Amino acid sequence: MALRVRLHHDAFDPLAALAAWQRHLELELELDPSSPPEPSRQRAAAEAHFIGRVRGINAAGEPLDALELEHYPGMTEAQIEHLAAAVSARHGLIHALVEHRVGRALPGEALVLVAVGADRRGPAQRGCQELLEALKHEAPFWKREWIGSSGRWIEGNTPL
Helix, strand or coil: CEEEEECCCCCCCHHHHHHHHHHHHHHHHHCCCCCCCCCCCCCCEEEEEEECCCEEECCCCCCCCCEEEEEEHHHHHHHHHHHHHHHHHHCCCCCCEEEEECCEECCCCCCEEEEEECCCCCHHHHHHHHHHHHHHHHCCEEEEEEEECCECCCCCCCCC
């Protein structure tokens, strides 16, 4: 299974990241087209993608100036890789991509990109949703909302 996890300290373009990932997967397939396709080297017949952006208001309806995400470098990536591998095994995913923002992000900026591929749409859609929920509830990120010069740590996660 092809897997990539990347954390961004600055704003990133999720559609450009997705396009680059898809080009990477195509190049991997072209390396040796004569060999029988291994599960990790087959073309996905179905893909599911999710892009999440920073909201402009918090749960209380107050306008946000920024959202800050803190993490433990190394540990966070390893945990995301573990989560993605487990979800991939359960749903038979062929590939998975997770790009996530850390640091201070402004409303409207991309916060997360999840992209998965499978042999059918059902496993792709379910795998993407499960991976996104795993990131939301199990990845070691700590979020702080900024309103003016005041920052407040968020307890829990936003509902679906």
